[in-house]
Amino acid sequence: MHFLVLPLQPRSSGSLRLSFLATSSSRYGVRPKHPSTSAPRYSSTSTSGFSEFQHLGLTSAVVESLEAAFPHIKTPSVCQKGLIPAVLEPSSQGAPRDVLLRGDTGSGKSFGLALALLSKPQQLKSYSPKTRKTETKSQTQLIIVPHRELAYQYQHWLKILTSSSPELKDYGIQLCIRGDPNHPLPRHLLLGTPEALLRSSKTVRPSIVVATPPALVELLQSSKAERTRDGLPLNHLALNISTVLVDEVDAMLALPPKDASRKDLAAWDRHIPPVIQILDGIYGKRRNDGYDDERGGAVGLRPRPQLIIASATLNAHVRGYVFTQTNWLKRPSEERQGRSVRENDLVARLEYAGAPLASAEAGAASNSSEAPKALEDGAVRHSCVVVGETGESRNIDMITEVEKEPFQPLSKTEKKRVKEERERRNEQLRSKSAATKPPSNLIQALAVQFALDVPSLALLVVPSTSSVRQIVEEFRELGVEAEAVELAETAKGRTDLVASASQTSSATSTTTSPTPTEETPSAETPRLLISNLSNTRGLDFPSLTHVFVLGTDVVKTPSDYTHIAGRVGRFGKGGHVVTFVEDGPATEEAVGGPGVDEGRMRRLYRKLDIDPTLVEIEGM
Ligand SMILES: Nc1ncnc2c1ncn2[C@@H]1O[C@H](COP(=O)(O)OP(=O)(O)OP(=O)(O)O)[C@@H](O)[C@H]1O
Known part of the structure; x- marks a missing residue:
């Protein structure tokens, strides 16, 4: 069998000791013969930070x-x-x-x-024994x-x-x-x-x-x-x-x-x-x-x-x-x-x-007197909004599980039932039935939060089983400027990849006080980019301030959450990651039901040592 797991001793993090013994003129390659590139690589006379x-x-x-x-x-x-x-x-x-x-x-x-x-x-450069050259x-x-x-x-x-x-x-x-x-x-x-x-x-x-x-x-x-x-x-x-x-x-x-x-x-x-x-x-x-x-x-x-x-x-x-x-x-x-x-x-x-x-x-940035503001401040906030069937929302309750549900190992039969229920639910999601459609109460709550919070650009990550285009349409019907992440195909998408330092700074400064005010008017209508996890890893949108997550089916492992949340908080900038889950009783009877999602989020936050912050919810 091709697969066998033998974990290695992780190397201790932190400093790196590299001994650079050889010179750049190795037998493995030649640098371009331009005057500037053939200049000594360690003797730049430039006074710039570059x-x-x-x-x-x-x-x-x-x-x-x-x-x-x-x-x-x-x-x-x-x-x-x-x-x-x-x-x-x-x-x-x-x-x-x-x-x-x-x-x-x-x-x-x-x-x-x-x-x-x-x-x-x-x-x-290589010697060819055939041509002897x-x-x-x-x-x-x-x-x-x-x-x-x-x-x-x-x-x-x-x-x-x-x-x-x-x-x-x-x-x-x-x-x-x-x-x-x-x-x-x-x-x-x-x-x-x-x-x-x-x-x-x-x-x-x-x-x-x-x-x-x-x-x-x-x-x-x-x-x-x-x-x-x-x-x-x-x-x-x-x-x-x-x-x-x-x-x-x-x-x-x-x-x-x-x-x-x-x-x-x-x-x-x-x-x-x-x-x-x-x-x-x-x-x-x-x-x-x-x-x-x-x-x-x-x-x-x-x-x-x-x-x-x-x-x-x-x-x-x-x-x-x-x-x-x-x-x-x-x-x-x-x-x-x-x-x-x-x-x-x-x-x-x-x-x-x-x-x-x-x-x-x-x-690192403080070495430069012109360090952009974007490098100077910011922390990423994490929140979870729990949405009821009729649309009423509240912040996640991080204490409930500990107080009401002391940890009890599941019996074999219970474990089997939980697994079967989860598989049934995944199957439902995979099928082309209405189940693939995220619940409209979540979409509406998210649209409200988007309108309240986002100054210019936010990313919404949806389950891989959902149709991004369909969700885009739903948000558009609610008046949100939504679009799928399609960098290769739309000129607009491409512009999100690069932002000038000034754009970046202003986006960040609004993050710390996200609601647009008269002093910080937003030049453009805020936009919501929509994608699923497999298409967002590694992407960098310099002016992104918010990441929204639709339900816990998006986040299968802590590493999934790390990658999703990692779209903000880049280079010391601030950002806000808000997950929306459905409400319900978080008990074993409700396994597979909506309430389990709140429990899942609690466990995820604890595993990642995240202390969620409260979001201001309209009407509360
Ligand atoms: N030295 C730097 N100073 C300031 N900004 C930088 C610097 N290097 C890269 N950036 C900016 O950071 C962003 C690129 O981050 P990059 O995608 O390389 O991070 P990453 O570590 O690969 O993240 P991920 O793990 O999410 O893929 C770009 O917006 C780029 O402009």
């Missing part, structure tokens, strides 16, 4: 485009100070190090990684993300950065995502073509391909090229891929929980997620008889592409899987095994989770 980015190893071209395109980003975050050198500096063996990165939501991981990728050598080829970097909106966000950032510098404008940024069958856009526009991928990696043009796993697998399988034993064509994967970045890796692996039944494990094993097919295709499947690293995986890549794996919830379970069940990460080859090669030198493990982000970022 020079700190250059000290981390970013090229001058990238720092200049950052300054031009994102003027409000002045100093690197704590997380970026660790990840950028880890990606760019080679190990003592001279090869790029693989990177495992865990950092809080909104700590700048994805953005920092995008900057680092653009600073990697654009060309590869040194050949120079362009490099392709592959970014794999769980959903198309995040792919679009990466593409958007990269396009803005590369178009802001003449030295980066050669970059081809290509999307490889599946089209929405309900949307009229031609499918090939979104998916790209195998030929285009091939072209982009054959020409002298460096390229970055941002892909979702199913689209990439589909694309590769549609090619007539020679295949690996995993069914993926050799030539596409083999062509000069210098880096593979897997962002939000746990969402794509979708590992069964540690306590999964044999049946669930077998089911997972039968439908191996596409990201595993891709990575196994590149790095090779793990052999039982030892390490196989230097062979470069199934496709004989030389040199082996650097692997970067990142997520805010890269927990021991996921790390355990990657380390023990795959061949993806760099390992010492047999001949190199010895005292001189430590595994940490080959794989940088970075951990920036659970740090008091706001203060850390504020500290």
Whole structure:
């Protein structure tokens, strides 16, 4: 069986000690020959705060485009100070190090990684024994993300950065995502073509391909090229891929929980997620008889592409899987095994989770006299509104359960009944019946809260079993400016991805006093973006102040809530996460009934150590 869970010892969080022994002129690549990029990387004479980015190893071209395109980003975050050198500096063996990165939501991981990728050598010099010449080829970097909106966000950032510098404008940024069958856009526009991928990696043009796993697998399988034993064509994967970045890796692996039944494990094993097919295709499947690293995986890549794996919830379970069940990460080859090669030198493990982000970022920002207000204040508030059948609302009662329901372990029969009831309820939700429609009392209560609280932009996360379009319509009928999150397809969606520093600050300052006042008039009608969890992970809307959650079916695990809530409170900004659940008696008799949701939220808050704040409810 492919799956076995052997959790690793988690590395202690916090400081990072990296020894940067080798120089940037490694045999693994050459930097572009522009005067500015060939300047010494640690001797910036610039007095701007942006020079700190250059000290981390970013090229001058990238720092200049950052300054031009994102003027409000002045100093690197704590997380970026660790990840950028880890990606760019080679190990003592001279090869790029693989990177495992865990950092809080909104700590700048994805953005920092995008900057680092653009600073990697654009060309590869290698000796060809066939021609007996040194050949120079362009490099392709592959970014794999769980959903198309995040792919679009990466593409958007990269396009803005590369178009802001003449030295980066050669970059081809290509999307490889599946089209929405309900949307009229031609499918090939979104998916790209195998030929285009091939072209982009054959020409002298460096390229970055941002892909979702199913689209990439589909694309590769549609090619007539020679295949690996995993069914993926050799030539596409083999062509000069210098880096593979897997962002939000746990969402794509979708590992069964540690306590999964044999049946669930077998089911997972039968439908191996596409990201595993891709990575196994590149790095090779793990052999039982030892390490196989230097062979470069199934496709004989030389040199082996650097692997970067990142997520805010890269927990021991996921790390355990990657380390023990795959061949993806760099390992010492047999001949190199010895005292001189430590595994940490080959794989940088970075951990920036659970740090008091706001203060850390504020500290970093305070070095700059022009630090935007957005970096200086803010905490995320969490609230839960319980809505009765006839629409009356109240705040969650955090004490009831402890007082009235002392913990009593369930008997076997009770457990079975609870499980059956939950399955029945999930089945109901899955079916196309009226049950998929969220209750209208929740929608109405949410619309009222939205009108009272939101200054400009809020995100509503709905269960994956509900139709986003249908919910959008319902809100529109109530007079709310609602729309689905469709970054790739609507120009309006794209504008939400970038906000100037001033917009960001004003959005934040209204968060601390969210009700629009005469002093803080809102220029535009407040808008409600609607999506489900699988399409919101990793997204960054700089002017977002509120996240609403519709019912507890959205949040299956604490990590789900972490990702949902993480859409606000980014970079030390404030924000408010409000969950709406149905009211009802929270007793065992009501299992599967509405009241259980309040109990679920209480348990979730306790697990995450969240002390919910009260929201002002109309009419109370
Ligand atoms: N050094 C910085 N200073 C200020 N803002 C920054 C900085 N770096 C990135 N940002 C802003 O932070 C946002 C990007 O955050 P990013 O998506 O990279 O966070 P993340 O850690 O990947 O979050 P998540 O785990 O939710 O995906 C962008 O809006 C970007 O403009």
